[in-house]
Amino acid sequence: MDQLSSLASNLLSPIVLAFVLGVVAALVKSDLKLPSALYNSLSIYLLLAIGLKGGVELNRTPLDEVVGPALLTLGLGVVTPVFAYNVLRRLGRFSRANSAAIAAHYGSVSAVTFIVATSFASAMGEQSEGFLPALVALLEVPAIVIALLIAFVRQERAGSWKDALHEVLTGRSVILLIGGLLIGLAVGPSGFESVEPFFQTGFQGALTLFLLEMGIVAASRLKDLREVGLFLIGFGVIVPIIHGLLAVWLGGLVGLSPAGSAILGAMASSASYIAAPAAVRIALPEANPTFYLTASLGITFPFNVTLGIPLYFAAAGWLVG
C-alpha cells in the first residue's frame, strides 16, 4: 500500500505532470515548444545548481564517507556499458557500432533523471546524501569512453576518437557539474548563502519547465518506435531495471542511506541523452542515431521518470532499509 501511494504521489507531482503535458502537446501537434535559448539556459541553471549544492555538501562531508560510493560509481560506469554492449550484440544482434553507441548511452547518466529522483526523495521526506551530485559527474564520462573503446579496439573506425573525447570531457554537463562542485566546495555553506535564494527557490519550477520540453522531445521520438523494433523497446526498460537494482543493492553495501541508494539506482539505470549522443555521433557516425536517441529519450527516460524511480525507492526500502 505504501509503495502504491508513493507511486501515485510521484505520478501526481508537478514535475511528472509537466512531462505528461509535454507529451500530450506533441501528440496533438500543438505549436508549444520551448525556445532553444530557454531550454539551454534552464539546463545550465539546473546543472550548475546541483553542482553547487553538491559541492557545499561535499565541503561538510568527511572524505571517508565519500570514497566507497565514489569507487562504486566508477565501477558501475565500467560494468554497465560492458553489460549493455553484450546484451545488444549477442541477444539483440545489433552491429558493433550500434551496440557500442547504445551501450555508451546506457552506461552514462541522465542528470535530469538524477534531479527528478532527488526531488522525489525530498517529496517523500527521505534524507539522501548531499554529495550525490559528485557521483553524477563521476558516472557521466567513463561509460562513454569504455563503450567507444570497445568499438575502436575491435575494428578500425571512420569517426574521430580524439574529437569525441574532447566533446565528452568539455561538454557543458561535465564542465557545469564539476565546476559547480569545485565552487561549492571552495565557498562552503556560508559562501553559498548569498546565491542560495536564486539556486534553491527557483529550482523545482525550473525543473518543471524543463520537463515540459523533455515531454515534447520524448514524444517526438515515439514515431520512431516502430523502426527500432521490439527488442530495443524491451531493452530500454529491462536493462535499466537491472542496472538500477544492481546499483541500489551495491549502494546499500557501501553504506549509502536507502534514499541515497535509490537515487544511485536511478542514476545507474538512466541513459544519457546530451553528452553521449554528441560524442557518439562524432566517434561512431555509422551507428544509427534513431536507435540510441529513441531508446534513451523515447523509452528509458519516460519509464524512469514515471515508474522506475518509485521502483528503485521501493527496492531500496526492501534491500537497504
Place this chain on the structure above:
Amino acid sequence: MHTITLKLVTIVTERILEDRLLRQLDELGVSGYTLTQATGKGSRGVRASEWEGPDTRIETLVSEDVANAIVEHVAENYFEHYAVIVYVQNAEVVRGDKYL
C-alpha cells in the same frame, strides 16, 4: 567596379561537425568564412542531438583549386555517415585578391 571570378563554396551540415570542418578548411587554405544557422529537411531526417540546435551553413570564397580540394575532402570524409550538402558557385568578387 573591378571584380574577379572566384568560387563560392557552401557547406550545410550537422552542427556537430562545425569545429572539425573549420579546422580542416583552414588546413586546406581557406582564409575566411561566414557561418549561419540553417534548418531544413533532407534525405537524413535525424540529427545528432535534438538540442544541439539547428544545422550550420558555412560559406567561403576561394580559388578554384581550394574549392576542388574542399569538395573532395568533404565527399571523402563525410558523405557516407553525416547529413551534409556541399556545392560550388561562381562569384564575381570585389577586392578578390583578399581571398586568395
